[in-house]
Amino acid sequence: MATLRITRTPAGVEEDITLTLGYAKDETPPLDTIEPLAKALATEHGLTTMLTSLRTARRDLTIPPHFETPPIPVSFTLGSDAVRAIGLDQARRPALDLTPTQLGHATEPALHYPLGNGTDPHAWNALQRLTKHLNDGREQNADPNQLRSP
Structure with missing residues (x-):
């Protein structure tokens, strides 16, 4: 099952896609296909x-x-534009015990963060710490001329 939401934004068009796949209890989800999919989508x-x-x-x-039971995070991927907005050094060094995989071109990489295999609910904590770390980098690299005043 898939859904697609398209929204016009000041920067252009934004697409939000959700893809849901079902597996029987005796089937193993193909988690090894996530990183290659992330690479194809990013590059x-x-x-x-x-x-x-x-x-x-x-x-x-x-x-x-x-x-x-709620879903459990398996991975998080940042495209190259998001990595640039955060800062490559900041994005490569999350405040976690994990190392992101670089996807795509070395000069403008996307980064893929493995968070687990979908069985440990503590992956939500890791995702929360990762997104805080990445958002801190985005704020540090923001152009002061583009920040809105309160």
Whole structure:
């Protein structure tokens, strides 16, 4: 199942895509395909950010009338424009025990951050610390002329 939301923005057009895949209990989700997908989207399609998560659910993607466990982050990917806005040094050195994989061109790389295999709920804490670190870098690199006054 997939959804696509297109929004006009002052900078142009923004696309938000959600893709959901279902797997049976005896099937293993192909987590090894996430990084190659991230690379293709970043280098060929202008990916800004991508969050990949995993959760136990029904294979047919229907939702039962009761609460189920929430998804758990597997990876986070920043496109090259986002890396440039944050600063390459800041983006390469998250305040976590993980090393991002560089995707694409060495001069303007995208970065892919592995957060786990979708089974450890502490990955939410890692994602929260990562995004705070990246947002701090974006604020430090922001053009003061583009900042809005309160």
